[in-house]
Amino acid sequence: MSRTYGSKGMGTGVAAGLACGLVLLAVVPNAVAAERWFKGNTHTHTWWSDGDCPPEVAVKWYKDHGYQFLVISDHNVMLQGEKWVAPKDRWAKGAEIYEQQFGDTLVKRQKGDQVEYRLKTLDELRAMFEQPGSFLLVPGEEISDSAAKKPVHLNGINLAELIPPQRGETVAECTQRNIDAVLAQRKATGRPMFPTVNHPYFGWAMTAEDIAPLRGAQFFEVHNGHPSVHNYGDATRVPVDRMWDVVLSRRLGQLNLPVMYGVASDDAHNYAKIPGGGANPGRGWIMVRAEKLTPESLVEAMEKGDFYPTTGVILKDIRFENNTLTVEIDAKPGVSYKTQFIGTPRNYDRTVTTRPAADHVVYEYSDTIGQVLAEKEGTKVSYTLNGSELYVRAKIISDAKHPNPFAEGDVEVAWTQPFQPVK
DSSP, X not given: OEEEEEEOOOTHHHHHHXXXXXXXXXXXXXXXXXXXXXXXXXXXXXXXXXXXXXXXXXXXXXXXXXXXXXXXXXXXXXXXXXXXXXXXXXXHHHXXXXXXXXXXXXXXXXXXXXXXXXXXXXXXXXXXHOBTTTBEEEOEEXXXXXETTEEEEEEEETOSSOOOOOOOSSHHHHHHHHHHHHHHHHHHHOOOOEEEEOOTTXXXXXXXXXXXXXXXXXXXXXXXXXXTSOTTOBTTBOOHHHHHHHHHHHHHHTSOOOOOEEEEEOOBOOOSSTTTSSSOSSSOEEEXXXXXXXXXXXXXXXXXXXXXXXXXXXXXXXXXXXXXXXXXXXXXXXXXXXXEEEEEETTOOXXXXXXXXXXXXXXXXXXXXXXXXXXXXXXXXXXXXXXXXXXXXXXXXEEEEOSSOSSTTOEEEEEOOOBOOOO
């Protein structure tokens, strides 16, 4: 039996490794005493592009809700220079909240009957909100491009300068060009930064066929909180979670490319009504195990795979030692957990069949890709790789309902990154 999904017809060390043809292993190093988990969101929007509130309201929400770092990733803009907005219609509620929360710090002017507000820059926001070791703002941009009438969106994390859309004839070419632009800026500046491939099913734009061959790409969104991104696929497109296995199997088993790590994010646009007000904050985030709360330390940890995406399940520890993956859950009282260890064998069936659908091509892959190798209950579980696997990753599923879900009925989950057996 086959499963289907649809398609149409790094740090300096990472970049160097790719150039030399090295395959990076998703092996989480042993934590040292100085390391701790930092909670952060890498995908957020404000009045600088199409969010419904100014950046102060967004940053305050995340800081008040226990996040340690935040990337404001507005579309094709960085928070620099002078920009004035005249909120009305869908932004009117955001202006009301802004006045209530930050009335004493507003910069505004009257133009006839219309009030305009000057948006705070990243430097100004840092002065207002940052606290060393406690809360950090990381520069970012959602590079919002298109190809073949499909949206192509990537986040540049910790950018030094704005990157304009790079264009391309196909989705894959367009995506690769934008990845290359981020890596070129990293090389030119010496600043640690990386791209993430965002919400692949937004506009049904991307599939495993586009993502698997990408070079210099380490990260993609396995979960995105925006209600329009189709995380769970449809009748001919499998969930993004399953797409991850297709991508990993192709990259590791056929293309000699490194693993691709999974990220969860809010893609928050809507703060004026929480919950239930569209693309709300708090639906997905990452936990990064790093030595310090600095952009450099966070990037270094993520490029080693020492982080996990979650929609609410919190982990005490992730260990990969002696080819054994161990997951320890920070359990909530009264909540039950099951952990699926998911992987693909080295000798998986590489057969791919295609068939046409109304507006795309459906690709069918073998069920040997992304098998549930074991399922265990409890708060500390392990799986030992026997060497026959290309990789193994864990998905931790709780029975706790998400308080503001992406889709009705969602429970809180978390994922580990994929691990490869070590000889």
